[in-house]
Amino acid sequence: MGDVELILSHPVDLAVDWIGSEELMGQLQACWLVVEPGDVPLCPRIVGRPGVGKTTLAAAAARRLGKPLYIHQCTMDTRPEDLVVTPVLSRGGAVRYHASPIVTAMIEGAVVVLDEANRMSEKSWASLAPLLDHRRYVESIVAGVQVPAHEDFRCTVTMNDDASTYEVPDYIMSRIQPMIEVGFPEREEELQILKYHVDFAPEVLLGLTVDFLQGGHQNDLDYSTRDGIHILRFALKLRASQPERPLEDVFDQAVRQVLGPDAFEFDQKRLEKNLHQFQILDGFQDFFTNEEDLLGDEGELPDEDD
Ligand SMILES: Nc1ncnc2c1ncn2[C@@H]1O[C@H](COP(=O)(O)OP(=O)(O)OP(=O)(O)O)[C@@H](O)[C@H]1O
Ligand SMILES: [Mg+2]
Incomplete structure (x- = not known):
């Protein structure tokens, strides 16, 4: 990226299928469609109780698209740079820049799932704001680069009803739209x-x-x-x-x-x-x-x- 070398993350190999509600799968697939040249894909939030299949829905949708899947597991300790680029000191003393699963998916035109994203602090969310709207880029302060998303890049966020550690700020809520609600199955x-x-x-x-x-x-x-x-x-x-x-x-x-x-x-x-x-x-x-x-x-x- 420019004259900075980024070390990319590895995709996850989740060979899982989505069983049951094609309605929910259809909603997620619709969010990721680009219907006209000026259109952009949406980044929906998948919400529901623990263990109802939110991550599975996202992973299966990526699989149906035939795209590699990256999952960024969000926690209360996630720092803004963890979401973008992390500098790591190598043995020789040089700094190496590791791209997060999000940035890797943006570069490769893959799917990223921000899993259990409502565990992150407001400060961490802020670094993703330009990615989640029409601008579709992130900025790494530490590496001094701006990374634009590949046109095939797709993104979704899962949120566990019970796990909010911090309040998700309104300006972020307005970007992770629409809501796809996963309930208990029949x-x-x-x-x-x-x-x-x-x-x-x-x-x-x-x-x-x-x-x-x-x-x-x-x-x-x-x-x-x-x-x-x-x-x-x-x-x-x-x-x-x-x-x-x-x-x-x-x-x-x-x-x-x-x-x-x-x-x-x-x-x-x-x-x-x-x-x-x-x-x-x-x-x-x-x-x-x-x-x-x-x-x-x-x-x-x-x-x-x-
Ligand atoms: N519709 C489904 N099709 C296939 N597998 C499912 C489905 N719903 C749930 N599962 C299975 O149930 C388990 C829990 O699903 P998953 O991890 O996706 O839940 P989750 O909603 O993301 O939970 P959490 O909120 O704890 O992250 C997994 O083994 C998943 O494969
Ligand atoms: Mg999950």
């Missing part, structure tokens, strides 16, 4: 996601896990698809090491150890409630199919003419 979608990740799990265990997760979603609890994948994997490992234990038993232990005793109690109560409802329904079934209802007044089958 039962059939969630089952497909679990199957995709743990395709060797028996149907019974998949059923127990998806019912538990869906019960959690209905009760607005933070049990995510990621938790479901961990429960499945742990239950299967327990079962492999103790084959005599029933699947229900290893499932209960996995829920307790992955999510804690509250989740286990929630599951027990949910099952009791379902059993209770089932018994009531069963009672109604008896009521409606009472043999005497089917028989005539005298206890005989009614005539066809009646």
